Amino acid sequence: MIIAARIFRLLALAVWLGGIVYFGAVVAPGAAAIFGTTERFADFIGRSILMLHMIGIYCGIVMLVALRFLNNRAFKPLWQGILILLMLVLTFVSNRAIVLPMEHDRALAGGNISVLLPDSPLRQDFDARHQWSTRLESTVLLLGIGLAVLIGCEAGLRERITTAPAKRVFDLDDEE
Numbered sequence: 755m756i757i758a759a760r761i762f763r764l765l766a767l768a769v770w771l772g773g774i775v776y777f778g779a780v781v782a783p784g785a786a787a788i789f790g791t792t793e794r795f796a797d798f799i800g801r802s803i804l805m806l807h808m809i810g811i812y813c814g815i816v817m818l819v820a821l822r823f824l825n826n827r828a829f830k831p832l833w834q835g836i837l838i839l840l841m842l843v844l845t846f847v848s849n850r851a852i853v854l855p856m857e858h859d860r861a862l863a864g865g866n867i868s869v870l871l872p873d874s875p876l877r878q879d880f881d882a883r884h885q886w887s888t889r890l891e892s893t894v895l896l897l898g899i900g901l902a903v904l905i906g907c908e909a910g911l912r913e914r915i916t917t918a919p920a921k922r923v924f925d926l927d928d929e930e
Contacts, residue, residue: 756827763820764905766813770841771898773806774891793865800857803887807849810894814842829908837901841894848890856883 781802789795817838821828828834859880860867870877 755823759820759823760908763817763824766816766820767898767901767905770810770813771895771902773809774895774898777802777806778891791866791868796860796866800853800860803853804849807845807853810845811842811849814838814845818842827908828905830904834901834904837897837904841897841901844890844894844897848887848894852883852887852890856880856887859883 782799785795785798785802789798818835821831821834821838825831859876863870863876863880867877867880872878
């Protein structure tokens with residue numbers, strides 16, 4: 755059961771972080787190149803980011819459950835739990851308080867926010883929310899990288915527990 759929990763936790767983290775990187779590096783630029791800044795582009799990106807957030811929320815739940823099964827077999831389980839919870843909260847806030855209102859702004863603009871003048875209050879609200887969306891996704895990615903580091907440290911933890919104590923390099927009492 756412990757091995758399965760480790761596999762699910764690592765797989766969920768890989769899916770979540772991979773989705774964020776793939777969206778930012780491939781999906782959004784590719785959609786912009788194909789659609790331009792049209793209504794179809796906005797529909798595609800809006801739907802994609804909402805789906806990415808749902809994937810992230812499910813992955814976060816899987817990671818928390820797996821971490822609970824691992825209990826004290828995880829390296830710094832409290833910190834891992836905090837990072838996962840922060841990632842979940844930021845993803846949920848981004849989904850509900852940023853992306854959904856952006857979609858509402860876009861709907862009020864007739865489906866294409868780029869037709870509005872830059873000084874339009876609706877456009878300014880959309881642009882400000884877009885900046886916050888980018889910041890939160892970047893923060894979730896950085897927290898996920900931190901979580902990956904903690905998970906990576908678990909191998910060293912198992913080695914220290916299962917092997918004999920290491921010799922000190924400059925031990926003058928050593929008879930060898």
